[in-house]
Amino acid sequence: xxxxxxxxxxxxxxxxxxxxxxxxxxxxxxxxxxxxxxxxxxxxxxxxxxxxxxxxxxxxxxxxxxxxxxxxxxxxxxxxxxxxxxxxxxxxxxxxxxxxxxxxxxxxxxxxxxxxxxxxxxxxxxxxxxxxxxxxxxxxxxxxxxxxxxxxxxxxxxxxxxxxxxxxxxxxxxxxxxxxxxxxxxxxxxxxxxxxxxxxxxxxxxxxxxxxxxxxxxxxxxxxxxxxxxxxxxxxxxxxxxxxxxxxxxxxxxxxxxxxxxxxxxxxxxxxxxxxxxxxxxxxxxxxxxxxxxxxxxxxxxxxxxxxxxxxxxxxxxxxxxxxxxxxxxxxxxxxxxxxxxxxxxxxxxxxxxxxxxxxxxxxxxxxxxxxxxxxxxxxxxxxxxxxxxxxxxxxxxxxxxxxxxxxxxxxxxxxxxxxxxxxxxxxxxxxxxxxxxxxxxxxxxxxxxxxxxxxxxxxxxxxxxxxxxxxxxxxxxxxxxxxxxxxxxxxxxxxxxxxxxxxxxxxxxxxxxxxxxxxxxxxxxx
Amino acid sequence: xxxxxxxxxxxxxxxxxxxxxxxxxxxxxxxxxxxxxxxxxxxxxxxxxxxxxxxxxxxxxxxxxxxxxxxxxxxxxxxxxxxxxxxxxxxxxxxxxxxxxxxxxxxxxxxxxxxxxxxxxxxxxxxxxxxxxxxxxxx
Numbered sequence: 001x002x003x004x005x006x007x008x009x010x011x012x013x014x015x016x017x018x019x020x021x022x023x024x025x026x027x028x029x030x031x032x033x034x035x036x037x038x039x040x041x042x043x044x045x046x047x048x049x050x051x052x053x054x055x056x057x058x059x060x061x062x063x064x065x066x067x068x069x070x071x072x073x074x075x076x077x078x079x080x081x082x083x084x085x086x087x088x089x090x091x092x093x094x095x096x097x098x099x100x101x102x103x104x105x106x107x108x109x110x111x112x113x114x115x116x117x118x119x120x121x122x123x124x125x126x127x128x129x130x131x132x133x134x135x136x137x138x139x140x141x142x143x144x145x146x147x148x149x150x151x152x153x154x155x156x157x158x159x160x161x162x163x164x165x166x167x168x169x170x171x172x173x174x175x176x177x178x179x180x181x182x183x184x185x186x187x188x189x190x191x192x193x194x195x196x197x198x199x200x201x202x203x204x205x206x207x208x209x210x211x212x213x214x215x216x217x218x219x220x221x222x223x224x225x226x227x228x229x230x231x232x233x234x235x236x237x238x239x240x241x242x243x244x245x246x247x248x249x250x251x252x253x254x255x256x257x258x259x260x261x262x263x264x265x266x267x268x269x270x271x272x273x274x275x276x277x278x279x280x281x282x283x284x285x286x287x288x289x290x291x292x293x294x295x296x297x298x299x300x301x302x303x304x305x306x307x308x309x310x311x312x313x314x315x316x317x318x319x320x321x322x323x324x325x326x327x328x329x330x331x332x333x334x335x336x337x338x339x340x341x342x343x344x345x346x347x348x349x350x351x352x353x354x355x356x357x358x359x360x361x362x363x364x365x366x367x368x369x370x371x372x373x374x375x376x377x378x379x380x381x382x383x384x385x386x387x388x389x390x391x392x393x394x395x396x397x398x399x400x401x402x403x404x405x406x407x408x409x410x411x412x413x414x415x416x417x418x419x420x421x422x423x424x425x426x427x428x429x430x431x432x433x434x435x436x437x438x439x440x441x442x443x444x445x446x447x448x449x450x451x452x453x454x455x456x457x458x459x460x461x462x463x464x465x466x467x468x469x470x471x472x473x474x475x476x477x478x479x480x481x482x483x484x485x486x487x488x489x490x491x492x493x494x495x496x497x498x499x500x501x502x503x504x505x506x507x508x509x510x511x512x513x514x515x516x517x518x519x520x521x522x523x524x525x526x527x
Numbered sequence: 528x529x530x531x532x533x534x535x536x537x538x539x540x541x542x543x544x545x546x547x548x549x550x551x552x553x554x555x556x557x558x559x560x561x562x563x564x565x566x567x568x569x570x571x572x573x574x575x576x577x578x579x580x581x582x583x584x585x586x587x588x589x590x591x592x593x594x595x596x597x598x599x600x601x602x603x604x605x606x607x608x609x610x611x612x613x614x615x616x617x618x619x620x621x622x623x624x625x626x627x628x629x630x631x632x633x634x635x636x637x638x639x640x641x642x643x644x645x646x647x648x649x650x651x652x653x654x655x656x657x658x659x660x661x662x663x664x665x666x
Contacts, residue, residue: 007609092612093612107623230567230568234568285568
């Protein structure tokens, strides 16, 4: 019962995490069903309309009910601890954000109980397909309402993070001593504050079109369907970085700990984070190259430019590891998996940023492979790195290394098998969002490889759930700082007490816990 | 030039962050308009620049800087457990459904929303009063 009434940021973080992970499991099951459908030509699992609903719900769930709230979950748990305060500035508003997100998600899913089933318009909801004439199911209206609520929840949460980081930092914690994860949360919060209103207003306009006779996106009535694409992608591309940036922050917390070195180029990393944030507002129409309604060269150049700060981050991570005293426990393995797989996604993003190539690859499986390479490796790999790293802080228990390694390798192999063949499928012309393909197209073997890989990903998730269940059966036994880490959350107990800290160490750098540990060693005179 | 120098070097990082966002968005918005004459994107970019600019200017004028307060034991200074956010959230969700299902969810949703909002505001008021008293006693 106390979980329903809590205003404690740590509990709200865990509520976000559990809910988002439940949505992730559902989105994963839908993905497995889609991959099963595509394993062989013909319709086995569902019909074309059912397939439309599947990819709509899979995309919506993974992007907006899993990836976005997962970063909110970790930020909720960690930001007050990292900045050295007792809670968020607005604890009740924080709780309201969570409940609005949860109810929004439930409303989106309630489409399964509606006449006609859930939304069938793709997670991008392009009109005129999403207008009433083409999507008659009530599930689409529920999709609109549910996403609007989750959008409002994100905006309230972002406001809370921004004000907390600006006003509640501990004495000595200047902005340039802020842990990198909190920096990435701050930039993410700013992105949310200025991008989500575009989505919310677009959803409101679509609902007015569908329910109240407006014509915002109906070209036949003087409306403009392309306007939706502008509004959606003005939200949608920053959304990619909203999803990714906090996970960049996780890597930047984990790698220095297991390289036994400070993060290489802290200030450059902060600047690169800010630059990615602002550039992300200038690239939205690279999703619209083929509409012929946007300035392609402008968006192509900005798309290439945004790769530069991302490259700086890669350089920072590699330089941090360079000549470090490296060890490879499970969190570090996940970070390395991220670096390997995200690089594929980043490079193919450059390919798609070129309009002539984008015309060839648009709406093919190449785009599907690129998107998953960026978003799954970017979010899920880094999330697992973060969960294995901070689980001792959250629960006072450590996850099994052995199961963690099985989990990791099943994901690296499964992910590579699932998505690398999709690049080739796209290059040979297989369109996305089709439930079926001709038997003589030569795509069957690659699709079967992709399906086998996705099953391996499913097995990996089961291994992770087993690791969590086994860890939770043991009593808490972890010290405050089991890894020998750097930032302030490792000063608190594991798990932290209600108001986090009884005292704080002096904060004279971005590694206050390292400094305190080092000072203690010097005082004792032992190395 | 002096004003620019003051803006760039005189303000804390918190303020410079918003001023940088604003300048970037306004410049990019202007360039985008000139190369495309496309209204929707131009308005979005310029509005982003204006909004971040407002925040930057407010921070600049008030000279707000974080991290200058002593560490406090904040036990008792934060709200205790309350069902108000859950009730308000449930109320808003139900009321939003009225746009699809007619006035019934609006009526049903109003009850938890109103109760939650009343409870929330009442407790916030009580906390503010007790905090003011506490601050007075601490001097």
